[in-house]
Amino acid sequence: MPFSDSPSPVAPLPSSRLWTASTTGGVAVVIMLLLAAARPDMAAWLLVGAAIVALVTWLGSRPVDRAVTVLGPAIAAAETPAGLGDNRLLDAVFEALDDPVMIIAGGEADDIAGRRIILANRAARDLLRIPRAGSLLVSAMRDPGVLEAVDEALFGGLGRTTDYTAAGARERHWKAWVRPLEASPGGGRTAILGLRDETDVRRMELMRVDFLANASHELRTPLASLSGFIETLKGHARDDSVARDRFLDIMAAQAERMSRLVADLLSLSRIELNEHIPPSGRLDVARAASDVVDAISVLSQDKGVTVLLDVPPLEARIAGDRDEIVQVIQNLTDNAIKYSAVGGLVELSVRSDLDTEAAAAPRLPGAARLSLLTPDRDATARYVAVTVRDYGPGMAREHLPRLTERFYRVEGQKSGDRPGTGLGLAIVKHIVNRHRGGLMVESAPGEGSLLVAYFPQLDAAPAIEAAA
Structure with a gap:
């Protein structure tokens, strides 16, 4: 912090005892010297008495000197509230703040480049x-505001x-205050x-708005279908057992x-x-990945698709939420099975231990x-890569940028035997982004x-498997 670390000098304390002893001794010595000048025959004895008075005066002043020396710093510290005279405490408080805080010095008014950060706490530096x-x-x-x-x-x-919105792959919103x-x-x-x-506040607002907008839009079609079939079953199809069974199957699929x-x-x-x-x-x-292959074995067998798993001989550990990583692998594998032909193959x-390229x-x-x-x-980061390959119909180049949009489905691939919500890859993208x-x-x-x-790979140090 821009403060001096040298302690403040302690002012000498007034002492009535020291003043009294010094004054009394001085007067006594002066009187004895005058008597010695008037009575030369008594000069020797008077000089001895003056020396004794001076010695007693000096000895009497010593406890006072020691009291001033010992009690002076303590009294000065007591006069400073909570020891705030020590700038190291202010440094520690400044560094411990969770919110980023900076001290800015200005140059000339028309020189924007002259604004300099002269002090920043740890949160701001990070x-x-x-x-x-x-x-x-x-x-x-670089935010103009x-x-x-x-x-x-x-x-x-x-x-x-x-x-203020911080740049980076993970968008963060801040309220900047300047005084x-x-x-x-x-x-x-x-x-x-x-x-x-x-x-968190911004994300809560966006989550509420997006959820209402998406739910109202996407639920409209299945709700309309259910309402239509219910009216039909209550009307002329009431006694038609064949139509009733067919309509109930459709209604169950829409509800699912x-x-x-x-x-x-x-x-x-x-x-x-x-x-x-x-x-x-x-x-x-x-x-x-092995757990995901076991979990989707029923789906792959029903579709007649073979899933080949290839994992490294050593552990591929990352820092992450196990449920979310399993969801990423499962969503990618489900998509690959969904768009594979009967009897197809998914790899x-x-x-592990890969660089970005x-x-x-x-x-x-x-x-x-x-x-x-x-x-x-990050030039020093190493990564663990999960790759899912299918041999299905594939996609044209123009579809690739929109794959992670909500509810986006490639045109011509919306047949009824490939059910889905269109949110799988959007979920994958946000989970991967959270895991850096x-x-x-x-x-x-x-x-x-x-x-x-x-995903960024952990060091080779042993780690404990997260609970499923």
Whole structure:
């Protein structure tokens, strides 16, 4: 912090005892010297008496000196509330704040590049990736609203609050507040800039709006079908057993579709709400993939599709939520089975210890390729990649950018034997994003599709498998 760490000098304390002893001794010595001058025959004895008085005076003053020396710092500390005179405590408090806080110094009013961060706490340094002091504000935060608020505080003396959205793969919303500070002794202008995280509040608002909009739109069709069949069964088809059985089967399918839709919407909303919070669990991706293959064995057998699993000999551990990673692998494998022909083949593989380029490397010659999600750049990161390959009808290039949109289905692939809500890949993208990973797709008409989800790999240190 921009404060001196040297302790303040302790002022000498007044002492009535010290003053009395010194004065008395001095007067006595002066009187004895005058008597010695008047009576030379008594000079020797008077000088001896003066020496004794001086010695007693000095000895009497010593306890007072010691009291001043010992009690002075204690009294000075007691006069400072809670020991705040120690700037190290202020440093510790500043560093311990959860909200990012910075002290900004201004240059000339027309020199935007002159705004400099002279102090930043740990939260600010981690968020904006800036050094402890000396960074230019414009290089750390490029939001025009925040820069304008800082200028108003520096040169107008006005406090202001504005919105700030942090850049990156995971969008975060902050409320930025700026307040002017008193001028420094050198005459420079300073202001304090703080950020308050409002991501949860924004996500809750968006979740409510999106859920209502999507539910009302997607539930309209199955509800209309149910209402129509109910009216038919109550009318002329009341006594028609064949029509009644057929209508009841359709109604059951529509009700099941609505149930899946509501479940997927709730799942997607929950994932989006926590997308900015890194997961804290640990799991082996290879073991999760094996569990998924076992879970979907009934579906693959009914469809007559063979699922081949290829996992590395060593554990492929990542930091993640086991249920969410299982959901990613299951959604990708379900899609591959759904769009495979009867008797087809789906290949599921897990690879570990890959860099970013190797994890997202192309595998289908001549196929269109697109990165749907790219993690923040980190040259030292290693990844675990989950690859799902099918040999179905494939997709044209123009469909790839929209695969992770809600309710998007490739035209011509909406037949009744492929039920789905259109939310599977949207859920996959948000889960992968929460885990700081990436998502890539390759496809070509008639050649099938390949999707790769990759996640940052943990170090080789042993970890405990997260509970299922």
